[in-house]
Amino acid sequence: MECMELCLGMGQEPAESSWVKISRQTNMGAVVLGICYRLPDQEEVVDEAFFKQLEEASHLQALALMGNFNHPDIYWKDNTAGLEQSRRFLKCTDDNFLTQVIEGPTRKGALLDLTLTNKEELVGDVKAGVSLGCSDHEMVEFRILRGRSREKSMTQGLDFRRAGFGLFRDLLARIPGDTTLERREVQESCLIFKNHLLQI
Structure with a gap:
């Protein structure tokens, strides 16, 4: 297995994100893992820079992205949101064919910490559990699956x-x-x- 840091969105406003490409991890080829922290009052220009990074990463290959995105108003069951910046985030996830796989709240009844993927068969055993240390966020765990066998998804599809x-x-x-x-x-x-x- 080989790991390599990816520098995405060069020359743009910096977003708090890191990207790594892991070669020969699954039968789907290389996997791109990303982690992101979005400030609750993040400026639109930084959001747009992150969206460009995400678009670039999702075109590379299999992608799993996790982090605290601070969009508590998004209702993931029907992909709706009250705030404009949350609707832009939803549009970005839709445009890049990403599925959000965490089902329950991760902080004080809100779903802030997300795990997104462009290949549902890539991510398995997703669970939000106890907090780590003094954090008020629940720790999210999941596995990157090597093969295509996985538990049946509870996400409905057409x-x-x-x-x-x-x-x-x-x-x-x-x-x-x-x-x-x-x-x-x-x-x-x-x-x-x-x-x-x-x-x-």
Whole structure:
């Protein structure tokens, strides 16, 4: 096994993150591990610099990213958030096809510490447990899996191989676009359409 530090996002505003590439770790090839700490009041320019790093890392290969991202308003079950900076973070995770795998709170009832991956079969045995030392955050543990065998994921996904696209098209055409989305903000319209789409 060979480890190498990655310097991502050179020449940009520094974000509190570190990236390591581990070669020959799994049957998926090399793995990129990242760790990040995001200040609760972090400036937008630093967020954008981190998003560029994340985009670069997710295009390299299998990725596991962990850290305290300080977005307590994100509701991960339906990928929604109240604050603009949290919605930008969600958009970045969606754009890079990342899945968040921690299910319970990690600090005082809030889910601040996340583990994200672009290959669900890469991460297993995820659990948040006791605090380490005097920290008020729960310690998160997971394993990088070498093979493709893993416990069945509890995350629901859509199986497009079994889809009836004719019925799907008919149901999609029935969404009342003009009246439902009239005089609404773009973000709200997008969420309404997404909810209809997921119900279909």
